[in-house]
Amino acid sequence: MGPILGTLPHMDLSLYPPNAELVDGRLTLGGCQVADVAEEFGTPAYLVDAAGLRQRALDFQEALASRHARSQVLFASKSFPTPSVMGLIADTGCGLDVAGLGELLAAERTGVDPSRVVLHGNAKSDAEIAKAIEMRIGYIVVDNLDDVARISRQATEPVPVLLRVSPAVDAETNPAMATGHDASKFGIPSHQIT
Structure with missing residues (x-):
């Protein structure tokens, strides 16, 4: 067992998720020993503390809502574009900020209410715009006049946009x-x- 998987006498956990702890000199995250995960699945591996992530999302929503009642927290899907993480975040009431067809399709697979999805991107393809319109997402962010023209060509009814x-x-x-x-x-x- 190398030094990363061995025991640690001290570790600054201030940058780790809230549920990270040193238990008997071993790093745990959400009750899982990180060394056990590394041993079973190898490294590198992503370990997500679902309870901690859920709590952070709720904290953001509460903080923003207390100042701006009509606001909505959006999770930047590009930071972890997997349906499981996106779904976990969406289940807290957060919306999803997506860029690209892959993230749009991942958002659809999560089952999130499409009205809580916002499509960003300064180089949106016609396919992305078509899918966003088909899904009836919350907003398409217009980055240029070309976006306006292409949305207008494809839409058969008004489409909500943000400029x-x-x-x-x-x-x-x-x-x-x-x-x-x-x-x-x-x-x-x-x-x-x-």
């Missing part, structure tokens, strides 16, 4: 990280909104 507006702000930052300027691929430039 992502680029505010034309040139921040003094690394050019690769600047996203609010006029030439940004994210959002419709504010001067094009009338």
Whole structure:
């Protein structure tokens, strides 16, 4: 057994999920010994503390609702795009922020209410837009005028959208990280909104 699977005299658990503990020098997560999981399934392996994740989602919702009653917490599906995790989060009442057909299909497989799904992405395909319309998702985020035209061509009835507006702000930052300027691929430039 290597040092990672052995006993640990001390470990800073501040960045771990709330249900992480050292029990007899062994890291546990949600009551499971991490070393046992590694031994049985090998490494690397993903170990999700369902109770901890569920509680974090509920905490976010409570905190936001206490300040903005009509708000909705969305789970960024790209952070863990599996139907099991997405479903666990959706079961708490959170919505799902999806980007791409794969995440849209994964959201559909979870059985989440489609009205709690939001499709993002600055390069949405016609297939993604068609699937979003078919599923009757909550919103399609419009990133450019091309999105508007393609949604209009495919829709047979009104489709709820959110406009992502680029505010034309040139921040003094690394050019690769600047996203609010006029030439940004994210959002419709504010001067094009009338």
